[in-house]
Amino acid sequence: GDSVTQMEGPVTLSEEACLTINCTYTATGYPSLFWYVQYPGEGLQLLLKATKADDKGSNKGFEATYRKETTSFHLEKGSVQVSDSAVYFCALRTSYDKVIFGPGTSLSVIP
Amino acid sequence: DAGVTQSPTHLIKTRGQHVTLRCSPISGHKSVSWYQQVLGQGPQFIFQYYEKEERGRGNFPDRFSARQFPNYSSELNVNALLLGDSALYLCASSLGDRNSPLHFGNGTRLTVT
Numbered sequence: 001g002d003s004v005t006q007m008e009g010p011v012t013l014s015e016e017a018c019l020t021i022n023c024t025y026t027a028t029g030y031p032s033l034f035w036y037v038q039y040p041g042e043g044l045q046l047l048l049k050a051t052k053a054d055d056k057g058s059n060k061g062f063e064a065t066y067r068k069e070t071t072s073f074h075l076e077k078g079s080v081q082v083s084d085s086a087v088y089f090c091a092l093r094t095s096y097d098k099v100i101f102g103p104g105t106s107l108s109v110i111p
Numbered sequence: 112d113a114g115v116t117q118s119p120t121h122l123i124k125t126r127g128q129h130v131t132l133r134c135s136p137i138s139g140h141k142s143v144s145w146y147q148q149v150l151g152q153g154p155q156f157i158f159q160y161y162e163k164e165e166r167g168r169g170n171f172p173d174r175f176s177a178r179q180f181p182n183y184s185s186e187l188n189v190n191a192l193l194l195g196d197s198a199l200y201l202c203a204s205s206l207g208d209r210n211s212p213l214h215f216g217n218g219t220r221l222t223v224t
Binding site: 004032034036042043044045046049051089091093094095096098099100101102103104 | 144159210
């Protein structure tokens with residue numbers, strides 16, 4: 001069945017460091033791919049999305065490129081801030097609103 | 112515009128009891144879906160309703176049921192609660208097509224003792 005795998009956390013970085021969170025997926029068909037973020041005490045928020053191969057999603061300095069050949073959708077940011085501390089979920093959707101989430105990667109950014 | 116609203120925010124129940132969680136979608140959204148998020152894990156899909164019809168169901172027992180009302184709000188019902196049902200229950204709304212994003216509420220934290 002469809003699934004999402006993402007790197008284990010927690011990840012701790014210093015402010016202004018580079019961030020990469022790896023995400024790979026298994027899916028039949030042509031899924032849409034998403035990164036969601038969950039800040040402490042808040043609900044899930046859509047961070048960025050890509051709906052077809054080679055699309056690049058971007059938002060708030062974060063980027064991810066839909067790589068069909070490697071079935072990956074890695075999240076990257078060139079310079080993280082303390083305010084980026086959150087849990088990040090990679091997710092896919094193949095039909096209607098059934099979204100399959102990865103286990104999440106907790107990120108802590110220290111000043 | 113108001114986002115997705117869920118009630119109550121927190122709930123404590125005893126094993127064997129029944130619980131009803133409520134969700135109001137963003138205005139104009141006809142699709143509502145429910146997810147269970149156990150601590151430290153990603154959300155797991157429970158149900159989706161679109162135009163008051165069930166469109167999808169995840170791998171959850173029959174103790175879980177849901178419905179959608181004419182105003183597109185929704186209820187999730189869980190019968191015969193187990194300790195393992197303790198989780199954050201998230202509601203999400205969308206326009207219903209494959210590329211429109213899900214908008215999540217802040218969830219209902221259910222604790223079963």
